[in-house]
Every structure is written in C-alpha cells, then in structure tokens.
Amino acid sequence: MVYLTRREYFNGAHKLYKADWSPEKNVEVFGKCANKHFHGHNFDVFVTVKGNPDPDTGFVINAHALSKIMKREIVERLDHKNFNLDVPEFKNIMGTSENVAIQIWKWVEPHLEGCQLHCVKLVETENIYVEYFGEEK
Amino acid sequence: MVYLTRREYFNGAHKLYKADWSPEKNVEVFGKCANKHFHGHNFDVFVTVKGNPDPDTGFVINAHALSKIMKREIVERLDHKNFNLDVPEFKNIMGTSENVAIQIWKWVEPHLEGCQLHCVKLVETENIYVEYFGEEK
Amino acid sequence: MVYLTRREYFNGAHKLYKADWSPEKNVEVFGKCANKHFHGHNFDVFVTVKGNPDPDTGFVINAHALSKIMKREIVERLDHKNFNLDVPEFKNIMGTSENVAIQIWKWVEPHLEGCQLHCVKLVETENIYVEYFGEEK
Amino acid sequence: MVYLTRREYFNGAHKLYKADWSPEKNVEVFGKCANKHFHGHNFDVFVTVKGNPDPDTGFVINAHALSKIMKREIVERLDHKNFNLDVPEFKNIMGTSENVAIQIWKWVEPHLEGCQLHCVKLVETENIYVEYFGEEK
Amino acid sequence: MVYLTRREYFNGAHKLYKADWSPEKNVEVFGKCANKHFHGHNFDVFVTVKGNPDPDTGFVINAHALSKIMKREIVERLDHKNFNLDVPEFKNIMGTSENVAIQIWKWVEPHLEGCQLHCVKLVETENIYVEYFGEEK
Amino acid sequence: MVYLTRREYFNGAHKLYKADWSPEKNVEVFGKCANKHFHGHNFDVFVTVKGNPDPDTGFVINAHALSKIMKREIVERLDHKNFNLDVPEFKNIMGTSENVAIQIWKWVEPHLEGCQLHCVKLVETENIYVEYFGEEK
Numbered sequence: 001m002v003y004l005t006r007r008e009y010f011n012g013a014h015k016l017y018k019a020d021w022s023p024e025k026n027v028e029v030f031g032k033c034a035n036k037h038f039h040g041h042n043f044d045v046f047v048t049v050k051g052n053p054d055p056d057t058g059f060v061i062n063a064h065a066l067s068k069i070m071k072r073e074i075v076e077r078l079d080h081k082n083f084n085l086d087v088p089e090f091k092n093i094m095g096t097s098e099n100v101a102i103q104i105w106k107w108v109e110p111h112l113e114g115c116q117l118h119c120v121k122l123v124e125t126e127n128i129y130v131e132y133f134g135e136e137k
Numbered sequence: 138m139v140y141l142t143r144r145e146y147f148n149g150a151h152k153l154y155k156a157d158w159s160p161e162k163n164v165e166v167f168g169k170c171a172n173k174h175f176h177g178h179n180f181d182v183f184v185t186v187k188g189n190p191d192p193d194t195g196f197v198i199n200a201h202a203l204s205k206i207m208k209r210e211i212v213e214r215l216d217h218k219n220f221n222l223d224v225p226e227f228k229n230i231m232g233t234s235e236n237v238a239i240q241i242w243k244w245v246e247p248h249l250e251g252c253q254l255h256c257v258k259l260v261e262t263e264n265i266y267v268e269y270f271g272e273e274k
Numbered sequence: 275m276v277y278l279t280r281r282e283y284f285n286g287a288h289k290l291y292k293a294d295w296s297p298e299k300n301v302e303v304f305g306k307c308a309n310k311h312f313h314g315h316n317f318d319v320f321v322t323v324k325g326n327p328d329p330d331t332g333f334v335i336n337a338h339a340l341s342k343i344m345k346r347e348i349v350e351r352l353d354h355k356n357f358n359l360d361v362p363e364f365k366n367i368m369g370t371s372e373n374v375a376i377q378i379w380k381w382v383e384p385h386l387e388g389c390q391l392h393c394v395k396l397v398e399t400e401n402i403y404v405e406y407f408g409e410e411k
Numbered sequence: 412m413v414y415l416t417r418r419e420y421f422n423g424a425h426k427l428y429k430a431d432w433s434p435e436k437n438v439e440v441f442g443k444c445a446n447k448h449f450h451g452h453n454f455d456v457f458v459t460v461k462g463n464p465d466p467d468t469g470f471v472i473n474a475h476a477l478s479k480i481m482k483r484e485i486v487e488r489l490d491h492k493n494f495n496l497d498v499p500e501f502k503n504i505m506g507t508s509e510n511v512a513i514q515i516w517k518w519v520e521p522h523l524e525g526c527q528l529h530c531v532k533l534v535e536t537e538n539i540y541v542e543y544f545g546e547e548k
Numbered sequence: 549m550v551y552l553t554r555r556e557y558f559n560g561a562h563k564l565y566k567a568d569w570s571p572e573k574n575v576e577v578f579g580k581c582a583n584k585h586f587h588g589h590n591f592d593v594f595v596t597v598k599g600n601p602d603p604d605t606g607f608v609i610n611a612h613a614l615s616k617i618m619k620r621e622i623v624e625r626l627d628h629k630n631f632n633l634d635v636p637e638f639k640n641i642m643g644t645s646e647n648v649a650i651q652i653w654k655w656v657e658p659h660l661e662g663c664q665l666h667c668v669k670l671v672e673t674e675n676i677y678v679e680y681f682g683e684e685k
Numbered sequence: 686m687v688y689l690t691r692r693e694y695f696n697g698a699h700k701l702y703k704a705d706w707s708p709e710k711n712v713e714v715f716g717k718c719a720n721k722h723f724h725g726h727n728f729d730v731f732v733t734v735k736g737n738p739d740p741d742t743g744f745v746i747n748a749h750a751l752s753k754i755m756k757r758e759i760v761e762r763l764d765h766k767n768f769n770l771d772v773p774e775f776k777n778i779m780g781t782s783e784n785v786a787i788q789i790w791k792w793v794e795p796h797l798e799g800c801q802l803h804c805v806k807l808v809e810t811e812n813i814y815v816e817y818f819g820e821e822k
Contacts, residue, residue, distance in 0.1 A: 002509045003542040011262070013150040013177040018330060029331060031338055037219035040150040040177005042262050048542075053513075056429065057440060058505030063539050064442055082174035094332030098276045102327075125148070125179050128337050131277040139783045140816040155604060166605060168612055190787075193703060194714060195779030200813050201716055231606030235550045239601075265611050268551040285810070287698040287725040292467060303468060305475055311767035314698040314725005316810050356722035368469030372413045376464075399696070399727050402474050405414040405459075422673070424561040424588040448630035451561040451588005453673050493585035536559070536590050566741065577742060579749055642743030646687045650738075676748050679688040 003118055004060045005048040008070045010079035013040035014095040017084075038082060043100075044123040045074055047108055051115030061115045073107040097124045101132040109134075140255055141197045142185040145207045147216035150177035151232040154221075175219060180237075181260040182211055184245055188252030198252045210244040234261045238269040246271075277392055278334045279322040282344045284353035287314035288369040291358075312356060317374075318397040319348055321382055325389030335389045347381040371398045375406040383408075414529055415471045416459040419481045421490035424451035425506040428495075449493060454511075455534040456485055458519055462526030472526045484518040508535045512543040520545075551666055552608045553596040556618045558627035561588035562643040565632075586630060591648075592671040593622055595656055599663030609663045621655040645672045649680040657682075688803055689745045690733040693755045695764035698725035699780040702769075723767060728785075729808040730759055732793055736800030746800045758792040782809045786817040794819075 015038045016030040026034040033039065047070055051060040081087055083095035089103050101122045109117045123129040152175045153167040163171040170176065184207055188197040218224055220232035226240050238259045246254045260266040289312045290304040300308040307313065321344055325334040355361055357369035363377050375396045383391045397403040426449045427441040437445040444450065458481055462471040492498055494506035500514050512533045520528045534540040563586045564578040574582040581587065595618055599608040629635055631643035637651050649670045657665045671677040700723045701715040711719040718724065732755055736745040766772055768780035774788050786807045794802045808814040 001544070001548055002512065003544075004509065005540050005542070007538045009262075011176050011178055013175045016332070029336070032217035035217050035219070035223070037222040038150045038175050038177070039148050039217040039219070040175065041148055042179045053507065053509040056505075058427070058507035058510045060509055060541070062440070067538075080169035080172050080176040082172070082176070085174040086172070094330075096327065096332035098278065098327040098334055099332045101276060125146075127281045127341075129279050130334070131279070133275070133277075137275055138818070138822055139786065140818075141783065142814050142816070144812040153606070166610070190781065190783040193779075195701070195781035195784045197783055197815070199714070204812075231604075233601065233606035235552065235601040235608055236606045238550060264555045264615075266553050267608070268553070270549070270551075274549055283810075285724050285726055287723045290469070303473070306765035309765050309767070309771070311770040312698045312723050312725065313696050313765040313767065314723065315696055316727045354717035354720050354724040356720070356724065359722040360720070368467075370464065370469035372415065372464040372471055373469045375413060399694075401418045401478075403416050404471070405416070407412070407414075411412055420673075422587050422589055424586045443628035446628050446630070446634070448633040449561045449586050449588065450559050450628040450630070451586065452559055453590045491580035491583050491587040493583070493587070496585040497583070536557075564743070577747070642741075644738065644743035646689065646738040646745055647743045649687060675692040675752075677690050678745070679690070681686070681688075685686055 001050050002053055002060050003048050003050045004063065004066070004115075005046050005119075006063055006066045006070060007044055007046050008067065008075055009042060009044045010075050010081075011040060011042050012078050012081055012083055013038045014083040014090075015039065016094060016096065018094070038084070041124050043078070045070070045104060046119075046121040046123070047104075047117070048119040048121070049112060049115040050118045054114075061112070069108060069111045073111060074104055077107070097122045097128070097130045098132075101130050105132055105134060138187050139190055139197050140185050140187045141200065141203070141252075142183050142256075143200055143203045143207060144181055144183050145204065145212055146179060146181045147212050148177060148179050149215050149218055149220055150175045151220040151227075152176065153231060153233065155231070175221070178261050180215070180234075182207070182241060183256070183258040183260070184241075184254070185256040185258070186249060186252040187255045191251075198249070206245060206248045210248060211241055214244070234259050234265070234267045235269075238267050242269055242271060275324050276327055276334050277322050277324045278337065278340070278389075279320050279393075280337055280340045280344060281318055281320050282341065282349055283316060283318045284349050285314060285316050286352050286355055286357055287312045288357040288364075289313065290368060290370065292368070312358070315398050317352070317371075319344070319378060320393070320395040320397070321378075321391070322393040322395070323386060323389040324392045328388075335386070343382060343385045347385060348378055351381070371396050371402070371404045372406075375404050379406055379408060412461050413464055413471050414459050414461045415474065415477070415526075416457050416530075417474055417477045417481060418455055418457050419478065419486055420453060420455045421486050422451060422453050423489050423492055423494055424449045425494040425501075426450065427505060427507065429505070449495070452535050454489070456481070456515060457530070457532040457534070458515075458528070459530040459532070460523060460526040461529045465525075472523070480519060480522045484522060485515055488518070508533045508539070508541045509543075512541050516543055516545060549598050550601055550608050551596050551598045552611065552614070552663075553594050553667075554611055554614045554618060555592055555594050556615065556623055557590060557592045558623050559588060559590050560626050560629055560631055561586045562631040562638075563587065564642060564644065566642070586632070589672050591626070591645075593618070593652060594667075594669040594671070595652075595665070596667040596669070597660060597663040598666045602662075609660070617656060617659045621659060622652055625655070645670050645676070645678045646680075649678050653680055653682060686735050687738055687745050688733050688735045689748065689751070689800075690731050690804075691748055691751045691755060692729055692731050693752065693760055694727060694729045695760050696725060696727050697763050697766055697768055698723045699768040699775075700724065701779060701781065703779070723769070726809050728763070730755070730789060731804075731806040731808070732789075732802070733804040733806070734797060734800040735803045739799075746797070754793060754796045758796060759789055762792070782807045782813070782815045783817075786815050790817055790819060
C-alpha cells in the first residue's frame with residue numbers, strides 16, 4: 001500500500017450562525033465568526049488515497065486524474081462561494097471545517113477507481129486544520 | 138538604516154462588484170470575484186519600517202509595540218469583516234488588495250514614532266500579493 | 275470521528291547535557307547541542323483532538339477554546355523560557371523534543387472535554403519534528 | 412512510543428515513459444511527464460522512526476545520526492541524478508514517487524538500530540506527495 | 549504606484565555544462581550540476597508589475613490576466629522541459645537561474661499594458677533565488 | 686545586474702537585557718525577551734549579492750561558493766551559540782536582529798569577489814525579520 005496525497009485550494013466565505021439562537025448566544029459560542037456579513041478563508045484541501053502502485057505505470061492513481069476529480073467535485077462547488085448561501089449542503093448544517101471535510105468525502109469517494117479514499121484534510125488557516133478518515137475511524 | 142518587518146493576519150470577505158455596471162460586465166471584468174454573495178481570504182499583512190537602531194535597545198522599533206499598532210489599526214478593522222459592508226473606507230472604492238494596502242498605509246503611518254513607514258505588503262493568496270511604498274514611489 | 279488540529283508556538287532555550295557524563299562524552303553524544311551556554315528554537319506545537327462534531331455547532335472542539343488551553347498549559351510554561359533552568363519538569367530529564375512532547379500531553383490532556391487528545395506534534399526546526407500519541411500507541 | 416521525523420532533500424530528473432508502449436500511449440497516460448528529454452523536481456524526503464526515548468539521552472534516535480544515514484542512503488544515490496539513467500533500481504521500474512518511496516524504505520530500513528522505521532514520505536511538488544509505511548500496511 | 553506580484557511555477561530539467569571545457573573543469577566549476585544526464589527543479593516564478601490602480605476596478609493589473617500571460621509566455625515554454633535540449637534560447641547560453649530570469653523578462657515585458665514590469669524573481673530551491681529588475685538596474 | 690540570494694540558518698540563544706538598567710526597566714522595555722536565563726530562535730539568514738552574470742558560467746556568483754562563505758563567516762560563529770556569552774561582538778551591544786544583521790554584513794562583505802553585497806536579511810520568527818542594505822541606504 002502506498003498513500004498519495006493531492007492538494008487543491010479554494011477561497012470561500014461563511015459565517016457560523018445558528019438561526020434559532022439569539023444573536024448574543026451566537027456571539028458567545030462563535031465569537032467573531034458569527035459576523036452576520038460573513039468572513040472568508042483561503043482553504044487548502046488535501047485528498048489522500050491508498051492502493052498498490054500499478055505495475056505498468058507505477059501510479060496508485062494518476063495525480064492529474066485525481067486533480068480533475070477534485071476540481072470538479074470540490075473546487076467548482078466551493079471556490080468563490082458563500083457556503084451558507086450558495087452551497088445547498090450547508091443550508092441546514094453548519095459550514096464548519098469539520099462538516100465541510102465530511103461533505104468533501106461524500107463528493108469525492110464515489111469517483112475513485114482502483115484505490116481507496118483514506119483522508120480528507122481541510123486547512124482553514126495556518127493554525128487550524130481538520131482531517132476526516134471516513135465513518136469507520 | 139535597518140528595515141524591520143512585522144507580520145499580522147486577518148480573515149476577511151469581499152466581492153469585486155461595481156454597482157453601476159451590468160452583472161454581465163462585472164463577471165467579464167471580475168470573474169468569480171463578482172459573486173454577489175461574497176468570498177474571502179486569509180490575508181497576511183507585512184508592515185516594514187526603517188530607521189537607525191537605538192543605541193540602548195538595539196531596536197529600530199520595538200516589534201511588540203509595532204504589533205500592537207497593527208492589531209489596533211488593521212486587524213480590529215478588517216478581521217472577520219466584510220470589506221464591502223463593514224468597513225466605511227470601502228463603501229465607495231473597490232476593496233481590492235491594492236486599495237486595502239493603500240488604506241492600511243493611511244491607518245498605520247500616523248502612529249509610528251522614531252522610524253518611518255517603508256512598505257505595506259498584503260498577501261491575498263499564496264499566488265498574489267501587493268506592495269505599497271507610499272505616494273512618492 | 276473528525277480530527278481537529280490547532281497550532282501554537284513558543285521560543286525556548288535548552289541545552290542537551292548530562293551532568294554525570296564528562297564534557298567530552300556530552301559533546302560526543304549531543305554535538306553542538308551540548309554547548310553549556312544554551313541555544314534555542316522557535317518551536318511550533320500542534321495539538322490534535324478527535325471527536326464527533328456537535329450537531330448544533332458543527333465543532334469537534336471550539337478552536338478558540340483549544341487555543342486558550344494551549345496558551346495556558348504550554349505557551350505560558352515554555353515561551354521565552356530556558357527548559358533546563360526555568361521548567362521544573364526538565365530539571366531531571368532531558369528537555370529533548372521527545373520528552374517535551376510527552377510532557378505537553380500530560381499538561382493538556384486533563385483539560386479536554388467532549389473530545390479526546392490524539393496527538394502532540396512538536397516541530398523543532400524545519401527538518402526535525404516529533405509526534406506523541408499517548409501511552410497506548 | 413514517540414515518532415521522530417527528519418527531512419532531507421535532493422534534486423532529481425526523471426521521465427515517465429514505458430518503452431514497450433507507443434509514444435502516443437505514453438503521452439496519453441503520462442502527459443507532460445513523458446517528455447523524452449526529462450524534467451525534474453526538488454524532492455523533500457521525510458523519514459519517520461518510532462521508539463521509546465532513551466532514558467539517558469531523551470532521544471528516540473539521534474537526529475544527527477539519522478541525517479547521516481539519510482544522506483548516505485538516499486541523497487548520495489538520488490541528488491542531481493537522473494533516475495532513469497543513473498539509478499540502477501529504476502532501470503526496469505518506473506521512477507514514480509510511489510516507487511521511489513518504496514525503494515527509499517529498502518535503503519534506509521536495514522541501517523536503523525534501537526528504533527523502527529515507520530514512514531517514508533516523499534514530496535514531489537507542493538501539491539503532490541506520497542507516503543509508504545512498509546509492506547504490512 | 550502599487551506593486552502587484554503573481555506566482556506561477558514549472559518543473560524543468562537542466563545541466564550546467566560548457567561544451568568547450570573539459571569534463572574535469574565542468575565538474576570543478578559546476579559540481580553536481582554538471583551531471584551529463586541532467587537534474588531538475590520545481591521552479592517558482594514571481595512576476596512583479598507596478599502601476600496606479602485603475603479608479604474603476606481598483607486593479608494595477610487583473611491578476612487573472614497576468615496569470616494567463618505568465619502561463620503562455622513562461623510555463624508553456626519551460627514546464628516539463630529540458631532547458632538545454634528543448635528551449636532554443638538556452639542552446640548557446642547557460643540555463644542558470646540568472647539567465648532564465650533575464651529571458652523571462654524578455655518574454656513577458658512586451659505583453660503588459662497599463663503597467664510596467666518591475667521584477668522577475670525565480671526560485672530554484674528553498675535556499676537559492678535570483679531577481680532581475682531589467683537592464684537599467 | 687542580477688540579484689542572487691542564498692539562505693543558510695542557525696539556532697542561537699540570546700537575552701535582551703541592559704546591565705545598567707534595573708530589572709524592572711528591562712522587563713518594561715524588553716518584555717519576555719529579558720528573561721535572564723535566555724531564550725532562542727531558529728534564525729534564517731538570506732544574503733543577497735548583485736552583479737552581472739559571467740558570460741561563461743551564467744553565474745553572478747557560484748551559489749555553492751557563497752554557501753561556503755556564509756557557513757564559515759556566519760553559521761560557525763552563531764550556530765548553537767549564545768550571542769551574549771559566546772560571541773565577542775555582542776558583549777557590549779545588544780544582540781537584537783538589527784545588530785546581528787549589521788554584524789553579518791561586516792563579516793561577509795570582505796569575502797565577496799566579482800559581485801557586491803546588496804542585502805542581509807535575518808528572519809527571527811515567521812512574524813519578524815530585518816533587512817540591512819549597508820551604510821549608504
């Protein structure tokens with residue numbers, strides 16, 4: 001087994017705000033992230049797959065093919081988008097990095113052939129990132 | 138003369154959209170940045186000052202003091218803010234990195250003592266940054 | 275399970291020197307790190323916790339709360355400190371990155387609620403880092 | 412158990428080209444990497460070992476000793492080399508990052524004492540890296 | 549005047565070898581870079597332009613337009629290429645980073661409108677980069 | 686003219702403490718940096734030289750030769766050293782980054798042939814760096 005990781009990135013906006021809480025409670029829990037006018041990040045997303053290198057090509061997966069899947073399934077949906085307003089999946093659940101990483105797994109996993117999805121890592125700032133390894137871990 | 142640079146950072150949202158242009162023209166000129174629902178970035182801001190090191194302290198400026206100025210004059214105004222909606226200076230001019238850098242110069246310059254402001258550098262993504270050296274350059 | 279990682283940093287000084295060894299043996303084993311006058315590093319520390327995102331907040335842990343724990347339990351103890359002279363825990367054991375990482379685990383672990391500590395990663399230079407996953411791994 | 416990671420780097424050239432395929436098929440599968448005149452990368456290699464810190468030294472392994480092993484076993488073989496033409500191990504198998512990582516494991520593993528090899532990570536570009544954890548994983 | 553910088557990157561191969569010198573002299577002057585089978589790098593190229601922000605757009609130059617120029621004039625010529633064998637401009641002059649930077653200036657400069665080329669910076673490794681500011685500086 | 690920059694690094698310890706000031710005044714001015722037991726940093730040092738590329742070699746300076754000068758003149762003097770106690774030049778002047786950069790200029794400048802020293806940049810943390818361009822600038 002070899003693990004291959006590919007990075008892509010996107011710039012998004014979101015706010016962390018729960019509509020059925022008071023503004024005060026939102027600020028207490030989410031701090032500055034509750035600003036009703038949104039804020040944003042340069043997100044880096046790392047997708048790791050695992051498999052045995054193909055004897056002919058030496059590839060676990062063609063990194064260029066993985067890039068195409070990531071651009072189509074992740075970047076087109078999230079780049080220069082407002083997660084709260086533009087992305088249906090985050091209409092009813094918080095668009096935190098945790099939930100975005102889980103959603104990215106769901107978007108990418110069905111499109112991989114010949115290897116398994118191992119990890120989705122989402123870097124929100126140089127100081128915070130999350131990793132999701134699927135339901136079983 | 139020695140030049141000292143201090144970095145701080147903030148996360149903001151903006152859109153590049155000119156109200157007196159048609160939506161089509163906005164997309165033509167600004168591309169994805171024209172999304173009406175905003176997008177955002179992790180901005181790094183580097184302020185460079187120049188001066189002669191103080192013979193007692195060896196400092197051009199106390200970097201901790203510079204950090205305090207930057208946090209008060211820049212970060213408090215822009216962090217987790219929507220430049221278009223929350224920052225008065227960008228109500229009527231585009232909140233591009235170019236214009237934000239010029240504005241940061243205006244905010245910081247009056248508060249420096251014993252040294253001169255040399256450069257404001259604003260990093261929008263790992264691929265794009267701007268620098269402003271004041272009106273004379 | 276989602277894993278969330280938060281970074282903080284501190285600048286420390288230490289020397290690697292075993293008092294009951296001869297100076298020659300210390301230099302043989304620890305090389306330049308045995309300099310009796312100390313040397314130092316900019317340490318980055320990454321704390322990773324794991325848990326299920328809260329259905330309300332979408333958080334495994336509030337990253338701001340984790341930052342406060344890390345600043346209080348790690349940064350206040352180690353920042354601008356001499357590990358050999360200022361930190362009681364390293365009076366009798368070597369303040370190597372390995373031992374510092376284990377000690378950070380002990381300091382942080384009791385303060386986490388609603389999630390588990392998964393990893394302490396300590397980056398000593400761009401070329402060397404250590405990771406500790408607790409006693410069981 | 413503590414995990415210690417050491418980085419070294421080297422600059423190599425390679426091409427991805429399968430001699431028993433047509434030029435067209437090579438371009439179809441390997442894209443620009445099939446250029447017959449080669450291209451190259453700045454590779455970063457991270458070797459992670461695991462073990463219990465020595466009670467005397469506080470080391471899982473002396474990072475300087477690990478560096479010497481890596482320079483002798485990896486850097487001398489691959490730095491400023493053409494993998495296809497200069498490295499016997501890649502005469503008959505593709506010099507992809509996957510296969511280079513597996514080979515690095517084989518070169519380094521026999522030379523470690525008092526700790527176990529855990530991972531070889533090879534970073535090909537800022538967007539692509541591979542990890543190999545040995546045959547059992 | 550505001551300065552805007554855009555980064556692109558490419559992976560190339562080259563060797564530093566002067567045909568009318570003996571192999572021994574080549575190794576003496578160029579060291580490992582003289583390997584006849586080539587070696588390569590991940591090059592980062594930063595192009596800096598200067599100008600006054602457009603009052604309508606707030607742009608010195610549209611960073612997306614600059615990216616297109618850089619991809620067409622630089623990346624298409626150098627990415628996954630062997631400078632010695634594939635790039636006519638380096639048939640008779642050494643493909644050092646110094647000379648590549650000067651050549652990139654010549655390729656990019658004629659295509660800029662409404663702003664001036666200020667600097668071409670070429671990063672060869674994390675430890676070496678060159679900058680060229682045009683003939684007058 | 687082309688500018689070439691080479692990076693080296695070293696790990697040092699220092700304290701900012703003025704002996705003829707009271708402990709209280711030292712803490713007031715230097716904050717945590719006044720800790721009598723020292724603290725330390727991973728310093729990156731970038732030396733930039735300028736000149737015309739040699740028509741034969743394409744080099745402003747052989748980067749390997751520049752590295753040797755930097756290792757001998759800078760790294761051997763400062764690496765794993767305590768600036769206050771081990772480096773004669775900082776016995777009587779503060780070992781701030783400003784003063785260290787000026788001193789590095791004095792150490793390196795006499796050893797350059799065929800090119801001019803342009804800048805010494807010293808990076809103390811990811812948030813603070815200084816640059817010195819010689820006495821005339």
